[in-house]
Amino acid sequence: xxxxxxxxxxxxxxxxxxxxxxxxxRCHGQTAAAKESGAPTVMIEALAGSxxxxxxxxxxxxxxxxxxxxxTADILCGKCHLExxxxxxxxxxxxGREVSLEDIPTCITCHGGHEILATDNPESVTxxxxxxxxxxxxxxxxxxxxxxxxxxxxxxxxxxxxxVHGRALMVEGNMDAPACVxxxxxxxxxxxxxxxxxxxxxxxxxxxxxxxxxxxxxxxxSVHGAALAEGILESPTCTDCHGEHDIKAxxxxxxxxxxxxxxxxxxxxxxxxxxxxxxxxxxxxxxxxNESYHGVAIELGAxxxxxxxxxxxxxxxxxxxxxxxxxxAANIEQxxxxxxxxxxxxxxxxxxxxxxxxxxxxxxxxxxxxxxxFISILILGFIxxxxxxxxxxxxxxx
Amino acid sequence: xxxxxxLAQQQRDNLISELSDNILKTAKTIVRPEDGDRKVGxxxxxxxxxxxxxxxxxxxxxxTRLSPxxxxxxxxxxxxRTFQRFGKNFRFQHALMFISVIILIITGMxxxxxxxxxxxxxVVDVFGGLENSTLIHRIGAVGLIFVGVWHLGYITxxxxxxxxFLLMIPRPGDIKDFFHTLMFFVGRRSSGPKFGRFSFIEKFxxxxxxxxxxxxxxxxxxxxxxxxxxxxLYDIGREAHSDEGLLATLAIVIWHFYNVHFNPDVFxxxxxxxxxxxxxxxxxxxxxxxxxxxxxAESKRIIEQQExxxxxxxxxx
Numbered sequence: 001x002x003x004x005x006x007x008x009x010x011x012x013x014x015x016x017x018x019x020x021x022x023x024x025x026r027c028h029g030q031t032a033a034a035k036e037s038g039a040p041t042v043m044i045e046a047l048a049g050s051x052x053x054x055x056x057x058x059x060x061x062x063x064x065x066x067x068x069x070x071x072t073a074d075i076l077c078g079k080c081h082l083e084x085x086x087x088x089x090x091x092x093x094x095x096g097r098e099v100s101l102e103d104i105p106t107c108i109t110c111h112g113g114h115e116i117l118a119t120d121n122p123e124s125v126t127x128x129x130x131x132x133x134x135x136x137x138x139x140x141x142x143x144x145x146x147x148x149x150x151x152x153x154x155x156x157x158x159x160x161x162x163x164v165h166g167r168a169l170m171v172e173g174n175m176d177a178p179a180c181v182x183x184x185x186x187x188x189x190x191x192x193x194x195x196x197x198x199x200x201x202x203x204x205x206x207x208x209x210x211x212x213x214x215x216x217x218x219x220x221x222s223v224h225g226a227a228l229a230e231g232i233l234e235s236p237t238c239t240d241c242h243g244e245h246d247i248k249a250x251x252x253x254x255x256x257x258x259x260x261x262x263x264x265x266x267x268x269x270x271x272x273x274x275x276x277x278x279x280x281x282x283x284x285x286x287x288x289x290n291e292s293y294h295g296v297a298i299e300l301g302a303x304x305x306x307x308x309x310x311x312x313x314x315x316x317x318x319x320x321x322x323x324x325x326x327x328x329a330a331n332i333e334q335x336x337x338x339x340x341x342x343x344x345x346x347x348x349x350x351x352x353x354x355x356x357x358x359x360x361x362x363x364x365x366x367x368x369x370x371x372x373x374f375i376s377i378l379i380l381g382f383i384x385x386x387x388x389x390x391x392x393x394x395x396x397x398x
Numbered sequence: 399x400x401x402x403x404x405l406a407q408q409q410r411d412n413l414i415s416e417l418s419d420n421i422l423k424t425a426k427t428i429v430r431p432e433d434g435d436r437k438v439g440x441x442x443x444x445x446x447x448x449x450x451x452x453x454x455x456x457x458x459x460x461x462t463r464l465s466p467x468x469x470x471x472x473x474x475x476x477x478x479r480t481f482q483r484f485g486k487n488f489r490f491q492h493a494l495m496f497i498s499v500i501i502l503i504i505t506g507m508x509x510x511x512x513x514x515x516x517x518x519x520x521v522v523d524v525f526g527g528l529e530n531s532t533l534i535h536r537i538g539a540v541g542l543i544f545v546g547v548w549h550l551g552y553i554t555x556x557x558x559x560x561x562x563f564l565l566m567i568p569r570p571g572d573i574k575d576f577f578h579t580l581m582f583f584v585g586r587r588s589s590g591p592k593f594g595r596f597s598f599i600e601k602f603x604x605x606x607x608x609x610x611x612x613x614x615x616x617x618x619x620x621x622x623x624x625x626x627x628x629x630x631l632y633d634i635g636r637e638a639h640s641d642e643g644l645l646a647t648l649a650i651v652i653w654h655f656y657n658v659h660f661n662p663d664v665f666x667x668x669x670x671x672x673x674x675x676x677x678x679x680x681x682x683x684x685x686x687x688x689x690x691x692x693x694x695a696e697s698k699r700i701i702e703q704q705e706x707x708x709x710x711x712x713x714x715x
Contacts, residue, residue: 304529
């Protein structure tokens with residue numbers, strides 16, 4: 001009965017609070033006298049319905065009622081909400097307040113004032129589903145971006161609304177789908193270039209893994225995840241392939257990981273001089289894929305053909321030498337066999353990424369060479385023959 | 399009719415003078431100042447003359463090819479004796495082959511150039527996806543293989559087929575004919591060579607198709623039944639199929655279409671593939687040796703018959 005011990009204290013607190021409140025409402029209540037005084041009025045009904053209905057004015061407003069006071073009252077949310085206040089203190093919002101006081105959000109900008117409701121109340125503006133609207137309201141405002149050029153592109157933020165997460169939460173009402181705060185962290189909202197931010201590159205798989213745990217685990221052990229863990233920031237994490245705010249379901253044709261878009265997505269890094277050169281990767285992987293029948297079929301919009309991920313894995317990509325790799329000699333037959341029923345044993349063992357412009361591809365190279373010469377000479381012959389014939393014809397008419 | 403001719407003449411003259419003015423302007427800038435206006439004038443006059451000549455040649459060709467008068471003339475011309483060049487069997491082979499080849503080119507070329515917009519249009523919009531277009535490609539392939547097998551039968555079983563195949567075999571005379579033709583084109587000979595039943599051009603056409611069929615059907619079968627072959631052979635087959643396909647398409651468009659469509663002598667199309675007949679004039683002009691052979695054989699037969707009759711008459715006596 002711990003509470004009982006504190007009962008007198010609580011009672012005392014309540015009494016003093018209400019006593020003070022009466023005094024405040026003399027000027028700030030909704031009476032005629034109060035209105036005359038010109039002081040700001042408090043929507044007392046709103047306060048009564050709020051989660052803070054048990055609090056007195058002085059719990060938040062640090063003012064002495066006995067002295068005539070003007071101007072903004074100090075707000076002392078952090079007195080009770082210590083963790084949130086600490087988070088907010090680290091957020092770019094706080095840093096922004098050094099530049100502009102009026103445009104940068106504080107606690108009440110998002111949570112509301114006297115009418116504040118608990119976040120788990122569906123009516124609350126900060127309820128999971130509603131919280132998105134609070135963020136978007138400022139972050140899609142072009143005039144704010146004109147003022148603070150450090151702000152991210154509004155287009156990018158708004159893309160969330162059409163993303164698989166945005167649609168699940170906002171349209172389908174799936175309350176498990178993430179809102180802004182689920183990835184960016186509530187209160188602290190650290191930008192992605194802050195190493196402590198949950199959306200900093202090395203933390204992304206953990207952040208996504210909060211919901212997609214199995215996939216994140218698979219990714220962390222993959223060649224990409226392992227490289228990132230070693231501090232190679234060029235290595236892709238979830239968002240590099242799936243997108244960020246605009247993330248789409250993998251069956252959506254607009255998704256970066258839709259079956260026909262996969263080669264393009266992989267090529268972002270695997271044809272990039274910066275990545276390929278720096279880490280000694282093979283530079284022709286995408287070009288040779290495009291040359292293959294798989295590549296041609298994907299290019300022509302076929303959805304039932306192998307893309308990069310079909311053979312190399314999706315989240316579980318390993319180097320070929322790794323026995324877990326799908327293209328490891330021990331697994332390659334099984335990998336090809338996923339699509340090709342009755343391949344002979346030696347078919348799967350042939351070189352896969354071959355190019356007709358490379359000698360190492362064997363016969364293919366010489367066939368191409370032969371035809372380049374054959375076609376050129378023959379067509380040139382045709383054309384010369386025709387020109388001569390035409391000249392003769394002109395002469396005959398002449 | 400007369401008015402139209404005048405109008406056409408007028409338009410042509412206008413065009414030529416406009417073109418020559420442009421050329422005059424260009425010519426002025428390239429002639430050295432000290433040569434003066436006289437030189438410019440000379441150049442312009444020469445160009446004008448040349449343009450006028452070329453325009454006349456082209457126009458005459460077009461008018462004689464397309465004018466209603468020509469068609470009328472052809473209809474009213476006294477019916478000539480015709481000579482059968484292609485029999486029904488051969489015409490059937492040709493028709494089935496060009497239908498198959500057109501299907502194969504339309505469904506095959508997009509795979510050679512998959513990044514082009516027109517390739518995507520053909521595969522996705524026209525055929526509704528790669529699965530359909532490859533199925534149709536295989537239907538075309540069956541048609542072509544059928545023609546190939548049929549033709550092998552034709553040149554072994556049919557009497558005409560055997561005769562034509564033997565005549566198709568290249569001879570040293572064909573190389574001579576080829577150089578003779580080149581000499582004629584550059585003006586070193588006054589007339590072209592005289593051809594028999596098959597000219598060197600027709601032999602080239604035939605053997606090009608022969609070679610193409612072997613490569614295309616062979617490599618096509620390797621790809622179709624890839625599970626029977628090692629991967630490196632599949633790679634070679636695919637490369638050969640793709641390159642030979644391009645070569646065949648270019649040869650058909652540049653070489654064969656010119657011979658049978660765009661050549662002013664036959665424009666817009668030679669109908670021999672349909673009715674299989676040549677007129678006597680065409681025989682004399684394009685295959686004089688064959689014509690001579692036919693006439694000789696006929697006269698021999700007539701003489702023999704007459705001799706027989708005379709013989710019979712004298713026996714009765």
